[in-house]
Amino acid sequence: MAMRRGQGSWQLDPLGVHAVTLGAFFAAAAAPTPLYRIYQETLALSPVFVTLVFAVYAVALLKALLVAGSLSDHLGRRPVIAGALLLEAVAMGLFLLVGYGAAWLVVARIVQGLATGIAAASLGAALVDVDRARGPVVNAVAPLAGMAVGALGASALIQVAPLPLHLVYGLLACVFAGLALAVRLIPESAATRPGALASLRPRMAVPPHIRRSLALVTPINLANWTLGGFYLSLVPSVVAAATGSRAPLTGGAVVTALMVAGAVSVSVRRGRTPRDNLTFGVLATALGVVIVVAGIHLASVPVLILGTLVTGGGFGASFLGCLGTIMPLAGPDERAGLLAAFYVQSYLAFSLPAVGAGFLARSLGYATTADLYAAVILVVSGGGLAVLRARPERGVAAA
Numbered sequence: 600m601a602m603r604r605g606q607g608s609w610q611l612d613p614l615g616v617h618a619v620t621l622g623a624f625f626a627a628a629a630a631p632t633p634l635y636r637i638y639q640e641t642l643a644l645s646p647v648f649v650t651l652v653f654a655v656y657a658v659a660l661l662k663a664l665l666v667a668g669s670l671s672d673h674l675g676r677r678p679v680i681a682g683a684l685l686l687e688a689v690a691m692g693l694f695l696l697v698g699y700g701a702a703w704l705v706v707a708r709i710v711q712g713l714a715t716g717i718a719a720a721s722l723g724a725a726l727v728d729v730d731r732a733r734g735p736v737v738n739a740v741a742p743l744a745g746m747a748v749g750a751l752g753a754s755a756l757i758q759v760a761p762l763p764l765h766l767v768y769g770l771l772a773c774v775f776a777g778l779a780l781a782v783r784l785i786p787e788s789a790a791t792r793p794g795a796l797a798s799l800r801p802r803m804a805v806p807p808h809i810r811r812s813l814a815l816v817t818p819i820n821l822a823n824w825t826l827g828g829f830y831l832s833l834v835p836s837v838v839a840a841a842t843g844s845r846a847p848l849t850g851g852a853v854v855t856a857l858m859v860a861g862a863v864s865v866s867v868r869r870g871r872t873p874r875d876n877l878t879f880g881v882l883a884t885a886l887g888v889v890i891v892v893a894g895i896h897l898a899s900v901p902v903l904i905l906g907t908l909v910t911g912g913g914f915g916a917s918f919l920g921c922l923g924t925i926m927p928l929a930g931p932d933e934r935a936g937l938l939a940a941f942y943v944q945s946y947l948a949f950s951l952p953a954v955g956a957g958f959l960a961r962s963l964g965y966a967t968t969a970d971l972y973a974a975v976i977l978v979v980s981g982g983g984l985a986v987l988r989a990r991p992e993r994g995v996a997a998a
Contacts, residue, residue, distance in 0.1 A: 613729045613785045618737045620680065620778045621722040624715045625742040626749030627687060627771050628656070629831065629858070631694070631708070633754040633851040636836050637763060642701050646833065646965075650957030653832035656708040656715075657950035663716025665801040665939055671721035673795035675787050676728065683718035684779045690714055691772040695765055728788035739865045743915070746831075747858035754851025763847075803943060804936035809928045813937075815990070816921045817944065818983025819881055822976045823917045824948035826884065826910070829972055830857050832953040833960060838903060840965040841895040849900055856904050860911025861918070868916050873923035874987075880917030881984040884910050888973045895969050917980075 631638075635649045671679040693707035719742070726734035756770075757763040805813055835850025842849065868876055887910025894902030922941070929937045952972075959968040 611781055611785050613788065614726065614733065614737070616778075616781050616785050617680075617722050617725045617729065618741050620684070620782065621718065621726070621737070621741040622745030622748065623771075623774055623778060624683075624687060624718045624722075625745030626752070627691070627775075628711065628715055629746035629749035629854070630753040630767050630771065631704075632750050632831050632854055633757055633835050633847045634764065634767075635832070636839055636850065637757065637847070638697070638701075638704065639836070641764070642697075642704075644701055645957070646836065646960040647954070647957040648701065649836075650832050650953045652704050652708050653828070654950035654954050655705055656712040657828070657946045659709045659712025660716040660719075661712075661943060661946040663713045664720055664942055665803065666799050667717045668720040668939065669798040669802075670717070670795060671724055671789065673792055673798055675791050676721055676725040676789050677782055677785075677787050679721040680718060680725065680782050681779055683714045683721065684775050684782065686710060686714035686717070688772050688775045688779075691768045691775065694768040698764060725788050736866070736869060739869070739919070740862045743858045743862035743865065747855045747862065750851050750858065751848075751855040754847040754855075757847040801939070802936050803939040804933070805940050806929060806933050806937065809925055809933075809937060812928060813925050813941070815987055816877065816924050816983070818979050819877060819917055819987070820921045820941075820945060821948040822980035822983070823880070823884070823914055823921070824945045825952045825972075825979075826888070826914060826976055827857070828949040828953040829956055830854055830907075833956055833965070833968075836960070837895065837965040837969050838900070841969075842898045842900055842903075844900065853900070853903050853907050856907040857911040857914065860908045861915035864912040864915030865919055868919060871916075871919075873920045876916045876920030876923065877987060878920075878984065880913045880915070880920055881980045883913030884917065884980060885913070885977055887911070887913055888976055892970060892973050895966055 631652075635652075638644055639646070639649060667679070690707050690711035693703055693710060696703040697707065723738050726737050728734070730737075753767045756767050760766050831854065834854055835847070838850040838853050839845055844850075868879070871879075887906045887908070890906030890909060891903055892906075894900070894904075894906050925937060925941065926934065956968055956972055959971060963971075
């Protein structure tokens with residue numbers, strides 16, 4: 600964790616602490632992904648149940664973002680972050696009870712979703728508080744990097760360490776305890792003010808002059824988040840069914856490739872225009888998805904990873920392009936409501952189609968489900984890009 604020298608002594612760097620904490624929350628969010636196949640086998644769970652578990656996490660996270668998104672503006676960043684860390688530690692404890700029944704998996708994911716939503720809002724604000732130049736970049740990169748570390752780290756522990764259903768959560772609980780101590784050692788970055796209870800009322804609004812721009816990027820945004828939801832819920836099972844490899848690291852590596860490529864894409868392309876990012880993102884995603892489908896039918900892990908790297912580059916660029924299209928058009932008092940509406944759209948696409956994929960996988964198999972999913976993503980995102988490029992004089996061009 601980053602340290603800096605201040606007034607004759609070494610102090611924790613607030614930017615580093617917040618960045619590591621944000622990454623840790625999303626690492627924990629991705630940690631169950633390589634475990635879903637093991638849960639299916641040990642608890643006799645269906646693909647539908649697995650995707651429902653994934654969906655309840657996303658819905659809980661979205662609910663926390665909407666309800667508690669502004670709470671740290673009133674209570675201060677540190678108390679809200681500390682509360683989220685405590686709630687996340689409770690979630691890790693609940694995961695340890697999954698062996699006693701699948702219901703504990705649902706409860707744990709709900710609590711984890713609430714903790715992550717509260718943390719994402721307060722940490723996102725704290726990062727901008729302490730560094731207005733680098734804070735937004737860290738906000739974009741840390742979640743993707745964290746998910747990459749979580750998926751790959753959990754896969755490695757499952758494969759080489761004992762207690763595959765428990766060790767990762769015990770280690771994460773220790774990480775969150777250490778981060779809670781670190782948060783206490785850094786200064787508060789925001790003043791408190793009244794109105795905490797009133798801030799819990801969800802606020803969502805798309806200003807009239809932004810509605811058309813949001814509508815133009817909506818197909819691309821929906822396809823992008825639908826792809827992400829599929830990867831984090833079913834891809835390890837798809838990889839195992841297609842290649843015959845039961846090694847957790849195999850599926851974990853494929854999921855990690857998406858997040859790593861997405862984080863690199865966000866870092867490299869953050870200076871490009873929204874229009875350029877959307878064009879690159881859709882085309883890269885389309886090429887990557889085709890390669891991934893080929894990898895599934897060829898039963899080739901290297902082809903799957905190559906396709907996922909290309910897809911991840913498109914995923915990150917499309918995310919940047921969608922946000923870059925709408926956010927510059929909003930005034931300071933409009934941004935919170937607009938961002939809430941954008942994330943409602945995004946997380947619904949992240950979770951609900953994954954449940955549909957679970958039903959398809961149960962009846963048609965994983966390979967056919969992946970084919971259908973890929974076709975829908977290509978049609979929706981490609982159609983969205985065609986409409987976008989056909990009307991360059993408004994919408995994205997204005998941003």
